[in-house]
Amino acid sequence: MSDAKKREIDINHWLNDANEGNVTFEPLNSIIILKKNENALLELHNIALWEPRAVRHSQGGYGGTRVRVAKGVSVNLGSFKANSESKEELREIDRGTLTLTNKRLVFTGQKRTVNINLQKIIAIEPYNDGITLQRENKQKTEYFIGTNQHSLDITSNENKYTIPLTGIVIKAIIKGEISKY
Template sequence: MQCPNCQTENPEEAKFCMECGHSLESEPVEYIPPPNPTWKELCPACNSSPLQPQIHKGVLSTKELLECDYCGAIFQKKESKYKLKDIYDKQCQFWQKYHNKTLSEEEWTRIGKGGISNEEQLILEKKEREKQQLIEQQAAQNDLVTFVNQLDQGTINLTPIPNPPIILKKNETAYLVLGNMALHEPRAVRQTYGGYAGPTIRVAKGVSFRVGSVAARSESHDELRNIDQGSLVLTNKRLIFTGSKRTVNIDLKKIIAIEAYKDGVASQRENKQKTEYFIGSNRSNLTFTTSGRSHTVPFTGPILKAAIQGQIRQI
């Protein structure tokens, strides 16, 4: 090896010139990647050095590798993709995110330029969809609360029904018709309990008789019974149930209390001792529009209660 300073010939393994002491080691040349480099031209792990192809031949197989001299990243070819197998710094974020990941060359190039893998993109898109769904669900819930409150206060009405299944009175408008409704009422049910009190006397093998009396007691309680099936009509004056066996005609002015359930309401009115239950409203749907947004929801008991109370407030 010739010294560039004094041209003295030195042994090949010499690090300094024997004559003048000048360093014989060549200075490292800074790597300048090409414009818009691929992942092979600029290691995606460190962005400092190109990847060098290596072939490792084994007894049973041959491995095609790409290695980075700067950070020690090793990528093993898996068909048309590459798997990150090793790196010097196992604590670095790149290794924590992508070790043992098998990705396409397009993905490694994208990651090297600050992007993410296809899997990460799918996760982000899923989270964004879930976030958007939560926003829409919350908006729908807020719209429903606003609508029900306005309905309850009587500031808005449901759309009038043009041909209701009842004969309307003068200045009466039908706002709601719910089919497949059930009328329930409490009915008294009596149960009798009996028991024997007294000793048993045995007079022979297999023969015995009892001495004593039978004590009995009776209890009564109410149970809800299905009285009839039919339609429930709400107008600006009345709440009417029409069934095959029963017709219930309730003047809204005489309603004392309305209790809401998930699937209907219970009504208490003047001169009526028993509460009347109208069940099955949630089998029907309600479509409403608030702030330009349209929603369709089951016609639950709380909505039915709000509709009835809203008409009562307008009387």
């Protein structure tokens, strides 16, 4: 078996173990204050928080002619028409640190702090560079982008690897921690 194939098998094995809650992490000294029986698993810096925002686009214009009635006096003969529409666009809300613990996912930025209890997560969608979350009592989807700037050292079948922290890896770790409840 080639080294690349063995690496792929080992990483998939580790992802399955993570998904089932069968991986352990060395506790970190975190920037957040941990609660009783809570351990920080990952701490990722320079992560962007994106959310959908309603953005209004307006445009208008005048159509018609101007008629001079007397010296210094003119009248506009025409009309002004304006059009305004609102649509949702993804906007970067803040940039900061994303900390995953065995109980929470916490984003701490300059303008916004987001504290998500892992048990309140309804859905996670992984991407190459991050994840999106839907959670209870929150209508807007939250996007955490930039996780692939970081890597994780793993051991699988007694082999050590360094893998990028893609959305698939983070989703597996979160699902594994949720499965422990």
